[in-house]
Amino acid sequence: MHDFPEVSRRKLLRTAAMAAGAVATRGFGSVKKLFAQQSEVPDNEKLLPTFTGPSQNPYWNSVGPLVEYPQKSPLVLLTDRPVQLETPRHYFESTFTPNEAFYVRWHLDEIPNTVDLANWRVSIEGAVDRPLKFSMSDLTSKFKPISIAAVNQCSGNSRSKFQPRVPGGQWGHGAMGNANWTGVRLRELLEAAKIKQDALSVQFQGLDKGKGPEGHASNEFLKSLDLKNSVLDECIVAYAMNDQPLPMLNGFPVRLVVPGYFATYWMKGLSWIRVLDKADENFWMKTGYRVPDNPRGNTTPEDVKAGTVKTVPISRMPVRSFIVTPDGGSKLVAELPLTIRGIAFSGYGSVNKMEISISESFSAVSGLTTKKWTAAELGEDHGPYSFRTWTHRWTPSRPGRYVLAARATDGKGNVQPDDGVWNPGGYLWNRIEYQEVVVGRSS
């Protein structure tokens, strides 16, 4: 502050003038209060810290700087190579996340800058009778296009909320997005290639490549799904995202869409579909992206250390919801009505119930029992795997601090829990989220 004395002096003069006015109209008692009010004038000099922890990240997004990337609006930087970018909170006011704001997460650093569609093909190989290669024009002209609205969420979304903290991408809540995906049914491509009788699973590989030695996780990123898994019936090889070609950073020319599943399976730049006749033993299936084998994927650091945790590959996304606005960034006005807005989704099918709780004190936050839930209004239904918006009109009756909480229930009856989850990968976070807001006087 002392670097800019002219600002301080001006502020002082102004305060003195205000004090004079206050004395004249309200008496000397109000002067002290006025000086206190002055300190509330926001100084745009406070920046977020460059990291959070060892406690929980207290912010909605992660704390990195906003950065510029090709085909993208400014997004929150996690890492620059491989590229990992998070979507800022306000973009989630709408059902569909704009392509230019859609989060980015790559595992390996040699990601495509250009793709030549004259040479690019998606091939189906391995345990099939008829290995095939499809060009972009094959995909768009030889198969019936199909569209689905589906949420793509990183397995590690909200990892920075874990306690104790775990290593990995320190995402806030913005490693997710919803888009209308258009493309070809994966089943149609597999049927065209005629899968062999003894085939077990189907493996996917994209255009990314790593600098690590061959045969290591740092060289190739591979994911697979069991051929018996019914999710394959809903999978799409998508060439359009919100009716546009995919941004390069989101997987141009095509990416796999696995509705309801975490994004780790949604292979970007999909180019090899490999049918396997044995279990996929590669790192990204056998070691990475695994969760404890219990309903919430919960465990403890002690059990991990003891080596007693049985794990399974991560799969469907548990039910989640978020308050998008108000975001606590500015004070609300008592007696002035506003709309609380948010989104909800579940990998287990449509969110069909949304509730909100508004508590007038901090103590009311601890524990489900003290919260009073009221129904929020659900927005348009875009199908079981889409974001669903919700709104709730609220008039804060008097000044003070309030805590807002939102809770979703999905079609399978799963309700968001009021406690966090812990596992060493930092996956499956889905607890009820809170938003603190300050309401000021209206006169």
Next chain:
Amino acid sequence: MKRSAIWFVVFLAALAAAAGGLVYAQFDAGYYSQRNPGAIMQPTAPEETDGATYGVTAYPLYPPGLAPGPGREDVQSYCSTCHSTRYITMQPPLPPETWTAEVNKMVKVMGQPIPEDVQPVIIKYLQTHYTPETRKP
């Protein structure tokens, strides 16, 4: 001038000051700060051709500042083959044993050939600057 007239002028001045103050008291405007969070420069669009090649310009790098101290050069050279060192600075402060485990994972699982005598130097560096006890803002 009569004494009462002087008091009248003083009274008028005080009234004017009070009125001015009142106007200010209703709102507050015109504050700017030179300490801003920074601007993002706009890039130009890439030149397009009508062939079948689609693409974007080079992806920008945002290298972080690593804490100064012994081992920093080894970290910079061995830990940035496959990834930016933002992978380090992005992490929350982690316990010393977690850093040991991370370096071991990079060598054994990811296959990064860090010489055996350099591994402890890198682990020591990370433990010296990036644990709950040692990390500086």
